[in-house]
Structure formats: structure tokens, C-alpha cells
Amino acid sequence: MIPFEEALARLLATAVPVGAERVPLDDAAGRVLAEDIAAADAMPAFDYSSMDGYAVATADLAGSGPFTLPVRGESAAGRPLPALDRGAACRIFTGARLPPGSDAVVPQEDAARSGDEITVREAPRAGAWVRRRGADLAQGAVALRRGARLTPGKVALAAALDRPTVLVARRPVVTVLCSGDELRAPGSPGAAGTVAESNSYFVAATARAAGAAVRVAPFVPDDAARAAEAVSTALRGSDLVVTVGGVSVGDHDVIRPALEAAGVTLDFWRVAIKPGKPLAVGRAELSRGGAVHVLGLPGNPASASLTFVLFGVPLLRALQDDHAPLPPRVVVxxxxxLRRQAGRAEFLRARLEIAGGELVARISANQASGAVTSFAEADALVVVPADQDRIDEGDRLQAIRLAEI
Structure with missing residues (x-):
């Protein structure tokens, strides 16, 4: 077995970005930028009012107040811009450009209006209630950097920068291949001893959330020749093939030899983690150049889910040249x-709560590797270092929030 950190580092070191494509802004959320986006103009592009009120020149309000000014003209957002007459005020609305000659805005609640005049008790300071040109971004400044995953806020910023399309990483193609004579589709009839297959649903949904395009292949029976054929087919057109089950050393574990028969070179097999020790990681070199990554996950549901979260998601993000492929960790x-046997890093499914102003992890009672329920109930993985043999009440540990993978 190799340590978790070494295994993950070795996997990510082999990740080569899959390339880029240009997409409309409507389709950009969740994608990874493949270009820097700079501000073609300053943002905002002009001085404007942040309040409804009156634009004034502070030089006209010298000395002590109150001050009475005639109101001439009006500046509204998107409308032609009037100039400010000397010694006068101009009616202005939120978002409207500041008239030439003015340098401050008096909010309408601070001005008493009578007919075509306003009275102001105190002179505003220069720049009051004015959003200056370039306050957010200087002209030419990089607003969004390559490698950033486009959140809704980043998409909105790209739109504000007048970009109808963006260059993003192509979606990596993932093929999911589940093996085992006992598997059947949910809702379909089956003989005694068969089970409704669930692992592909977790892997596919998690991969899509990480930006991938997913194909789920037909189930692979416990037959060496058919498994080798299925693996060879899955490798075609994929960036990542994820097999589930059949990677251990049992008589019916046909996936490892099928991978080798299909030309997959295994980099390592077995990682010092719990659950999920029998994880196979390798690559198949393509005749046209490049490679297909292969993750052979264990078949137990919790083990399969955990290993894909820990290894599959970071790999998919790295294939998109995401500048932050690893999920952030929080202290809980x-x-x-809990008492445990040291020797392997353990990732405990847990629920997060707030207690006493702190983030608290309530570790699930059922940590069995075959428990589908554990990931359905969990919203975090509590990380227990390999050399730690106990957790005491109140211990502070790192955790991975599943919503952030």
C-alpha cells in the first residue's frame, strides 16, 4: 500500500489538460476558464451616482450653509448627459452619469426642494455618493483568470465585461463500467441474490458536478473475455474510464486482468486509506498520442463513492486545468x-452542525464499506491521519465538505 498523499500526487502529476472550446455565456456556469479575461474598458466606465438626488459642484458651496441652488436639467441612466450650469444643481438618479462640472451628489432626502430650487444645509464632500470610473477594475486589468471555475458571480462579471462567449476547458469524457453478475438495473426483475446497482449513479452525478460528460456502459459480467472487450470499448473516446468492482484478488474479480489485457498500465494498486484500499490507478497510451486515465474502484458502495470523491474529482478538475483541483478542508x-486501528488514513462520513459558534462533525454510526446509507446521510468526510488511533470528544480535525467537491 502507498500513502494517500503520495497516491493522489502521483495521479495528478499525470493529468494533462484535455483542451478548450468556446461556449456561450449561458452555458459557462461550472466550466473552467481556459483564458484570462481582462477589462477592455474601466469598470465602471464612467462616474455615476449611487443615489437619487442632485449633482452639484462642491466649489459652489463654499462657506457655511444653508445653500440654495436652482435645479437645471436631469441625468437619468441611459439618457443623454446634460452639463452642469455653474451655481446650479442637476437632478440625478441612481446609476446615471455625473454631469460634467459636478463632483458630488446630495441625496434627495438631504435636500429640501421648493419649485425649481433646493436648499442644502451642509455642503457635501467632493466624491460623496459618486461611484468613480475604474473603482472596480482599471482598464486592462485581468478580471477573471485562467483556471478559475465559473461560479454564477463570475459568469455575471464576464457578462458585465461585455463577453458573450468564453473559452473554457472541454468537458472530460468519463465512461463508467460496473462489473458483477449480481447487478441489475433499479426496478428491473432479478433472481435471488441480485442487487439494484447504485454505484454508477453516484459516480456519474459526481463526475457531472465536476464538469465531466458521462457515459454509463452496460454491466460487465464476471467473465474475463467479456470484461476485456468491455474495457477496450470503454477506452475508445474516453478521457477517464472508471470501473467499479472486480479490482481485488478474488476468483470473480475480472477487471484487473481485463485492464491489463486492454493495454492499461497500472501505476499503483492498493492505497493506505479506509475504506477503499483496493483502488487501481493506471493509464492506457493512445496510438494517436495522449492517454486515457483509468480508475478501478472497489465494488462496495461506500468505498466506491469515497475513492471517486478523493481521486476521481481532483483528477477531473486537473484535466480541466482547474487551478484548485483539491477540495478545500475546514476544521471541525x-x-x-472513536477508537481505531492506526496505519491507514480514514475518511469518516459525518453530519455537520453548528454548536457554540463552532462547526461540529457528528460522525455517522455506520461506517461499513458497503453502506449506501452513509453517503446519503453525510455532508462531510472527517479526515483521520494514518498514525492516529483515537478520536476524543472535542478533538479538532480536518474535514472535506461534500458540497464543495
């Missing part, structure tokens, strides 16, 4: 105590 306080 443990609720309850």
Missing part, C-alpha cells in the same frame, strides 16, 4: 469519541 470539532 468532533462530537463523540
Amino acid at each position: 470539532r468532533a462530537a463523540g469519541a
